[in-house]
Amino acid sequence: MTSLPTPLPGAKKLGLVIDLDTCVGCHACAVNCKEWNASGHSAPLTDSNAYQADPFGVWFNRVHTYEAGEGQGSRTVHFPRSCLHCETPACVTVCPTGASYKRAEDGIVLVDPETCIGCQLCAWACAYGAREFDADDGVMKKCTLCIDRIYNENLPEPERVPACVSTCPASARHFGDFNDPASAVSRLVLERGGYDLMSEMGYQPTNKYLPPRKPAAPAAATPPAETGATSSLLRWLDRALSR
Amino acid sequence: MNSITPPNPAEPAINLSPAVADDVKFTTCYMCACRCGIKVHLKDGQIRYIQGNPNHPVNKGVLCGKGSAGIMQHYSPARLTKPLLRVGERGAGEFKEIEWDEALALATAWLGTVRATDPKKLAFFTGRDQSQSFTGWWAKQFGTPNFAAHGGFCSVNMAVGGLYSIGGSFWEFGEPDWEHAKYFLMLGVAEDHDSNPIKAGIAGLKQRGAKFVSVNPVKTGYSAVADEWIGIRPGTDGLFVLALVHELLRTDKIDLDYLVRYANAHWLVIRNPGAADDGLFARDEAGKPIAWDRATNAPADAATAGLNPAVIGEVTLPDGRRAIPVFHLMAERYLAPEYAPAAVADRCGVSAETIRRIAAEMAEIAFNQPLVLQQPWTDTAGRRHETMVGRPVAIHAMRGISAHSNGFHTCRALHVLQMLLGAIDTPGSWRYKSPYPRPIPPGPPPVGKNATPNKEMPGMALGFPQGPEHLLLDDDGTPCRIDKAFSWEAPISAHGLMHTVIANAHAGDPYKIDVLFMFMANMAWNSSMNPGDAMRQLTDKDEDGEYKIPKVIYSDAFFSETVPYADLILPDTTYLERWDAISVLDRPIGSSHGPADAIRQPVVPLDRDVRPFQDVLIDLGARLSLPGFVNEGGAAKFTSYADYLANHERTPGVGPLAGWRGPDGTSHGKGAANPDQLKRYVENECFWQFKLPPEQTYFKHANKAYLDTAHAMGMVGAANQIVFQLYSEHLQKFRLAAQGHGPVQPPERLRARIETYFDPLPIWYVPFEQAAIEQAAYPLHAITQRPMPMYHAWGSQNAWLRQIYTRNHLYMNRRMGTALGLVDDDWVWVTSRTGRLKCQIRLMEGVNHDTVWTWNAIGKRSGAWNLDAHANESEQGFLLNHVISEWLPAQKEQAQDQGGHRTANADPVTGQAAWYDLRIRVEKVAHGEEGQTAPHFSTLPRPPHMKPAARTLRYGEKT
Amino acid sequence: MKPAGSIVFFTTASGAGYGMLFWLGLLSTTHTLPTALWYGLTALIIAGALVTAGLLSSTAHLGNPQRAWRALSQWRSSWLSREGIAALLTYIPACLLALSWLIDPHPAPLTALLAAALAIATVYCTAMIYASLKPIRQWNNTWVAPFYLLAALFTGAICLAAITGFANPAAAATLSEFAMLTGLAAALVKLLYWRHIDTTTSASTVASATGLGHLGTVRSFEAPHSEENYLLKEMGFRIARKHAAKLRAYALLFAFAFPIAILFGVVAGVVPVTLILIAALCALLGMALERWLFFAEATHTVVLFYGRQA
Ligand SMILES: Nc1nc2c(c(=O)[nH]1)N[C@H]1C(S)=C(S)[C@@H](COP(=O)(O)OP(=O)(O)OC[C@H]3O[C@@H](n4cnc5c(=O)[nH]c(N)nc54)[C@H](O)[C@@H]3O)O[C@H]1N2
Ligand SMILES: Nc1nc2c(c(=O)[nH]1)N[C@H]1C(S)=C(S)[C@@H](COP(=O)(O)OP(=O)(O)OC[C@H]3O[C@@H](n4cnc5c(=O)[nH]c(N)nc54)[C@H](O)[C@@H]3O)O[C@H]1N2
Ligand code: SF4
Ligand code: SF4
Numbered sequence A: 001m002t003s004l005p006t007p008l009p010g011a012k013k014l015g016l017v018i019d020l021d022t023c024v025g026c027h028a029c030a031v032n033c034k035e036w037n038a039s040g041h042s043a044p045l046t047d048s049n050a051y052q053a054d055p056f057g058v059w060f061n062r063v064h065t066y067e068a069g070e071g072q073g074s075r076t077v078h079f080p081r082s083c084l085h086c087e088t089p090a091c092v093t094v095c096p097t098g099a100s101y102k103r104a105e106d107g108i109v110l111v112d113p114e115t116c117i118g119c120q121l122c123a124w125a126c127a128y129g130a131r132e133f134d135a136d137d138g139v140m141k142k143c144t145l146c147i148d149r150i151y152n153e154n155l156p157e158p159e160r161v162p163a164c165v166s167t168c169p170a171s172a173r174h175f176g177d178f179n180d181p182a183s184a185v186s187r188l189v190l191e192r193g194g195y196d197l198m199s200e201m202g203y204q205p206t207n208k209y210l211p212p213r214k215p216a217a218p219a220a221a222t223p224p225a226e227t228g229a230t231s232s233l234l235r236w237l238d239r240a241l242s243r
Numbered sequence B: 001m002n003s004i005t006p007p008n009p010a011e012p013a014i015n016l017s018p019a020v021a022d023d024v025k026f027t028t029c030y031m032c033a034c035r036c037g038i039k040v041h042l043k044d045g046q047i048r049y050i051q052g053n054p055n056h057p058v059n060k061g062v063l064c065g066k067g068s069a070g071i072m073q074h075y076s077p078a079r080l081t082k083p084l085l086r087v088g089e090r091g092a093g094e095f096k097e098i099e100w101d102e103a104l105a106l107a108t109a110w111l112g113t114v115r116a117t118d119p120k121k122l123a124f125f126t127g128r129d130q131s132q133s134f135t136g137w138w139a140k141q142f143g144t145p146n147f148a149a150h151g152g153f154c155s156v157n158m159a160v161g162g163l164y165s166i167g168g169s170f171w172e173f174g175e176p177d178w179e180h181a182k183y184f185l186m187l188g189v190a191e192d193h194d195s196n197p198i199k200a201g202i203a204g205l206k207q208r209g210a211k212f213v214s215v216n217p218v219k220t221g222y223s224a225v226a227d228e229w230i231g232i233r234p235g236t237d238g239l240f241v242l243a244l245v246h247e248l249l250r251t252d253k254i255d256l257d258y259l260v261r262y263a264n265a266h267w268l269v270i271r272n273p274g275a276a277d278d279g280l281f282a283r284d285e286a287g288k289p290i291a292w293d294r295a296t297n298a299p300a301d302a303a304t305a306g307l308n309p310a311v312i313g314e315v316t317l318p319d320g321r322r323a324i325p326v327f328h329l330m331a332e333r334y335l336a337p338e339y340a341p342a343a344v345a346d347r348c349g350v351s352a353e354t355i356r357r358i359a360a361e362m363a364e365i366a367f368n369q370p371l372v373l374q375q376p377w378t379d380t381a382g383r384r385h386e387t388m389v390g391r392p393v394a395i396h397a398m399r400g401i402s403a404h405s406n407g408f409h410t411c412r413a414l415h416v417l418q419m420l421l422g423a424i425d426t427p428g429s430w431r432y433k434s435p436y437p438r439p440i441p442p443g444p445p446p447v448g449k450n451a452t453p454n455k456e457m458p459g460m461a462l463g464f465p466q467g468p469e470h471l472l473l474d475d476d477g478t479p480c481r482i483d484k485a486f487s488w489e490a491p492i493s494a495h496g497l498m499h500t501v502i503a504n505a506h507a508g509d510p511y512k513i514d515v516l517f518m519f520m521a522n523m524a525w526n527s528s529m530n531p532g533d534a535m536r537q538l539t540d541k542d543e544d545g546e547y548k549i550p551k552v553i554y555s556d557a558f559f560s561e562t563v564p565y566a567d568l569i570l571p572d573t574t575y576l577e578r579w580d581a582i583s584v585l586d587r588p589i590g591s592s593h594g595p596a597d598a599i600r601q602p603v604v605p606l607d608r609d610v611r612p613f614q615d616v617l618i619d620l621g622a623r624l625s626l627p628g629f630v631n632e633g634g635a636a637k638f639t640s641y642a643d644y645l646a647n648h649e650r651t652p653g654v655g656p657l658a659g660w661r662g663p664d665g666t667s668h669g670k671g672a673a674n675p676d677q678l679k680r681y682v683e684n685e686c687f688w689q690f691k692l693p694p695e696q697t698y699f700k701h702a703n704k705a706y707l708d709t710a711h712a713m714g715m716v717g718a719a720n721q722i723v724f725q726l727y728s729e730h731l732q733k734f735r736l737a738a739q740g741h742g743p744v745q746p747p748e749r750l751r752a753r754i755e756t757y758f759d760p761l762p763i764w765y766v767p768f769e770q771a772a773i774e775q776a777a778y779p780l781h782a783i784t785q786r787p788m789p790m791y792h793a794w795g796s797q798n799a800w801l802r803q804i805y806t807r808n809h810l811y812m813n814r815r816m817g818t819a820l821g822l823v824d825d826d827w828v829w830v831t832s833r834t835g836r837l838k839c840q841i842r843l844m845e846g847v848n849h850d851t852v853w854t855w856n857a858i859g860k861r862s863g864a865w866n867l868d869a870h871a872n873e874s875e876q877g878f879l880l881n882h883v884i885s886e887w888l889p890a891q892k893e894q895a896q897d898q899g900g901h902r903t904a905n906a907d908p909v910t911g912q913a914a915w916y917d918l919r920i921r922v923e924k925v926a927h928g929e930e931g932q933t934a935p936h937f938s939t940l941p942r943p944p945h946m947k948p949a950a951r952t953l954r955y956g957e958k959t
Numbered sequence C: 001m002k003p004a005g006s007i008v009f010f011t012t013a014s015g016a017g018y019g020m021l022f023w024l025g026l027l028s029t030t031h032t033l034p035t036a037l038w039y040g041l042t043a044l045i046i047a048g049a050l051v052t053a054g055l056l057s058s059t060a061h062l063g064n065p066q067r068a069w070r071a072l073s074q075w076r077s078s079w080l081s082r083e084g085i086a087a088l089l090t091y092i093p094a095c096l097l098a099l100s101w102l103i104d105p106h107p108a109p110l111t112a113l114l115a116a117a118l119a120i121a122t123v124y125c126t127a128m129i130y131a132s133l134k135p136i137r138q139w140n141n142t143w144v145a146p147f148y149l150l151a152a153l154f155t156g157a158i159c160l161a162a163i164t165g166f167a168n169p170a171a172a173a174t175l176s177e178f179a180m181l182t183g184l185a186a187a188l189v190k191l192l193y194w195r196h197i198d199t200t201t202s203a204s205t206v207a208s209a210t211g212l213g214h215l216g217t218v219r220s221f222e223a224p225h226s227e228e229n230y231l232l233k234e235m236g237f238r239i240a241r242k243h244a245a246k247l248r249a250y251a252l253l254f255a256f257a258f259p260i261a262i263l264f265g266v267v268a269g270v271v272p273v274t275l276i277l278i279a280a281l282c283a284l285l286g287m288a289l290e291r292w293l294f295f296a297e298a299t300h301t302v303v304l305f306y307g308r309q310a
């Protein structure tokens, strides 16, 4: 059903918070996502030219690196990107088959591989490049928010989080319910000024990004430069010490 | 299907709880040397998912990109499948498959002849594997001095610099106090061996609001998230650090009490210029260093508790000699104007103001914001302290410091800085990882003189020389080792000089060898400083048409660039198919919280005719009847490596694994062998960890309870305080030899070099290559960095990882590039003093103005790793190594009278390969030269029966 | 956006087919068209063939064409679904039109008008598929739908005129006038469209895409993968400005200038009616080129993440 669902009472709004302040760009989230999902809900994530020139494969998460500003003051920012599970995503509404849908109970945007015709319209409609067409399989695939992990009763409770979140060595990825103001993700967004990507598109992304922090202020004032004469060793001559 | 009906009936029913695995096995990751614990999920006979083990002390559940791609490594199309025997010319890659019996018989015959005639003609060198305590022991039992692993080109400067200064080091032997540090200074680190802990640590630190400063010519990775980036000029960190030292001394922001309590600041150094004792410590009759007691105005045992020692002023000893405290020497040196921030600023590319501020910030945190833990402890003098007072300034450094020819001293300078701040193993500072701290130096000297037919060596090949008497030289001064480690060329080369082995063996300098036996080191490509030369040397023949290096045996698991250069290939398994140990005897997984070690167990069955290399060594050991590998009757002592792991004892009670020792598995650290030990490890998720009680986790170098524990567990020989060596008498001993003292003296051509670089206090000097070239001709520094998702050469055979980096660019500062008229993706020639290569350029902001860099080991030889001949790795990827040289420019004076003597492009103290001293120039290619990187070598043919790799990969496809 | 041959063909051919159907429906009620049975059937069959070939070609673009029927279900939100339904619905009056022609060359006006209306509605749906896509500013604007409609009317008229020329030159001249009018209008709209896309920029920028604008100029330092991935292959297709300008000129010449000149000649009676066939083929070719450009010149916001302009 590609009309957007009316959220059910008490429905969750699940998504990710990505902390650009601590992301070191290691690609762990991207590879672990690939690893989990290769055999997961949307299996396989086909790789083409796997060992040849110009390889390309299906990935649900990709890590960019940007430089902003100039010279010494420039910042290097690592920037992982996956589906933002938007609240009003055109990727869902454009879908002619209903294969693309937003879950009423938690807001996760999914593709039904059984009914997708592979028209790719949703990929065109997604402003964020979060859809991945598996040409070999003929269907559209995308980040599932690890739907087969987060509710999976075969996994121990603490592991019921997306693969990318559990693997991130820098704790730069957080998963939770944005409808719960007390959740860690809601609090992070509030405290750290979490923002939307391309808000002008009007898709209302659920995932939020935390900006890189302003550099810490100097921990101490810079002492004046030397006056010319080297300080004397004599000041330590009578220093009482105790070994 | 366990699907639930969704509350919205329009939604398709999906299975929210699919079964993840039908079996889960724990083991240790091997996608890099970080040694994270992994949980391998197996389903329908395939690997479903590899996850970080949440209970593992190293990674606590996280997994990096490489670790997450283990599946693709395991199923790599470049896996070797059977032993191979060369049939064509060496280097042509023509092999036939042979059975293991034949392979082992052949190896036994080759090696047996060497052992029976001249065991040193075996050169056994290994890569970054984690079984060096075993391979080293095998070499010892064989009787060759010629053993080392990759440490010589890796980070031996870091290791030796630390081990000779503080009894521990950065690298894998220490870690910042991630939970408590308030200020973190990181120098020259891109990724490191501790890759997951560092990432977690930095994130934690930032979340706590601590300040993180990264000193690195390049702002990527960790440096990108630093609060402050200092884009230093390569090779000048020593100056920068000594300027910080200058500032701390100038402003009197030092912890003198800490210095006399834990370092040798008050030890007296004899001043007797020209004499054999000049610069040595003044000692009492018992040989103990002495200090000047200000209370009695007389000399006293420097270790006396409560002593009020003089740290300034020359004194006259009872025997009439003059002596001066270490601190005095040090302060005098670093207060000199040459170390003033303003004097070094230009050379470092860091403003004097910044240097002064960083020093002030460190001092502020260390002294005005100390971190006090309410944790009583007792020091080695028996004094109880009610609290642990920490200087929460942590420092970490790696190859950006060590991979320079001045790296040893820079590393020592860093430790001096730590000492001045009182910031070693205190709350919030840098801390030792178990089994460190160890005594200084930590172990016995190297052994390797007088290799004797059919006889084992009396000790391990690698060790820690304490003076010229420990060098491995023949009576005429000729180096005993093929790599000339522990000779005057590199006296304290505690990890050997792997980068000179092939060239020396080829030249027969200092002697010819018969068998080159290598394991897991891609020496015909990314681990050689000059792979073109390595390939030539491996294929070069003498007048009789024999190869100059007669026999090459190599063990690799994959079809790497080096495989075609061997005569006999012993194919290894992947890491998921074998037993392995991350042993306490080697580089264990211990942390500041206590000792730990780990194992690997086979998690998937073998499906090819390959064998774990360690099993093969056990087998060869028995076939060669090496002592230790056979029983009295000559029968094999161990059935397998697993058997060895559980039952071998290096010294009574000490074996490869420290956990669950003793017949009932209740002893830890030391204890009799336990046949069930591996089972216990498997039950405990393949690792063992001993958590130190809180009172033992800081001040370990002087913490009585800790040292007692360490002693009981066999980590230190005696529970004595480990005194930091601000001033290194060991270095002075070598210097004295250079000044003409003692029976073992350097050859004339090295005399001045030894005298200069064996300074007992840290110095800085212009890196050798830079000093020897005409700077204007090679105006740029060129360095490499580890890409986080790739591990050296292996990553490229991995279908997932290679998609991240199939090619590399040469990154250049935008202003520099613009000045040279270059734009993104331009093709350029990169020329160094020894070679040139062609690649593509990319401009960026976050790099030192005069530095270019690239990702390491992305470039591949066409055909290798079973990649398509035209894969991007060989068409657009490149290896910077092609313009590096393992030798320094020949010095003119020397070329005449020393017959063109070659000096390794390495640190003069440790022999550490100076990868990052490289200087180059960059020019746009001529029209028509674009399109393919150079040098471009011929395409390697696939070994027999290796199938061409698939084009489309549908791993995980539902069948 | 990567121009997919199947889609270029689809929109061009079906546009012309629906345009023909529109004129056939409309003009059959006004008795402007020839009444010969062969004429009616030929015209309808050609229109149907163009439409059907286009629709079939569009399924070649699908990853799972055998499931194409599923595309009819989401008419509430999806223009593609609506297009599919409209296309299928159009077959009903179109077939009835053909049937009734067999009986009587003056078909029931209701059927005829319905066919005309549905044909044009289908074209509108096609246009709206593109025009509704916010991330692609070259599509998401007011000029797209009018152009698609005018282009369909123009190519439909010219194709019908070509056939009509063989039955009734006078009727062909009338159709030629319609074709000229719609052709000129279409050309004008296309010029305005080009001016629009040349003078506007995306509301989104690298800065808004990354949210890092406050740190200074944002540049892509490293892409996630060193070779092109699906997103870049599909949505990162770029055409050089110079190249595009040349192609625009050709598109104008072939789609409009030459055909309209010929039509003018026909109307003025200076060239034979049979030449309309050449004009029609020329127009279709030009229109295909225009469609190709419509894709090739379109940029998608995803490229912002790769440091490019959208
Ligand atoms: N330009 C430049 N060059 C450098 C460096 C640099 O910074 N810059 N760094 C240097 C450093 S520090 C190092 S450590 C070296 C590393 O260089 P190498 O040690 O050569 O590293 P790898 O490329 O990983 O090669 C190891 C070999 O081990 C094989 N292998 C992998 N797994 C197994 C296994 O399970 N069993 C066996 N038997 N073989 C296996 C691989 O196939 C490969 O051929 O590179 C050095 N080279
Ligand atoms: N992902 C991944 N992890 C690895 C490896 C790998 O191949 N891939 N290899 C492993 C091995 S064998 C090793 S030895 C370690 C090495 O771990 P690192 O030491 O982290 O590795 P390098 O990439 O050599 O990093 C050197 C860093 O120093 C900087 N640098 C170069 N010259 C200077 C200088 O003069 N001053 C300063 N301040 N910085 C400088 C470089 O820009 C770079 O950032 O990594 C290990 N971990
Ligand atoms: S795993 Fe974490 S640190 Fe690494 S790239 Fe992803 S978000 Fe960034
Ligand atoms: S990010 Fe793209 S794919 Fe994901 S919900 Fe939003 S529009 Fe759809």
Ligand code: SF4
Binding pocket: A094, A095, A096, A097, A098, A099, A100, A111, A115, A116, A117, A118, A119, A120, A121, A122, A123, A139, A140
């Ligand atoms: S590709 Fe599949 S999911 Fe996307 S719009 Fe088409 S049918 Fe829907």
Ligand code: SF4
Binding pocket: A032, A033, A034, A036, A037, A060, A061, A082, A083, A142, A143, A144, A145, A146, A162, A163, A164, A165
């Ligand atoms: S939530 Fe799951 S599917 Fe989505 S990016 Fe993370 S790991 Fe991939």
Ligand code: SF4
Binding pocket: B029, B030, B031, B032, B033, B034, B035, B036, B059, B062, B063, B064, B065, B066, B067, B068, B195, B196
């Ligand atoms: S850091 Fe990554 S590759 Fe290295 S051991 Fe840990 S998980 Fe494996």
Ligand SMILES: [Mo]
Binding pocket: B128, B150, B153, B154, B155
């Ligand atoms: Mo290394």
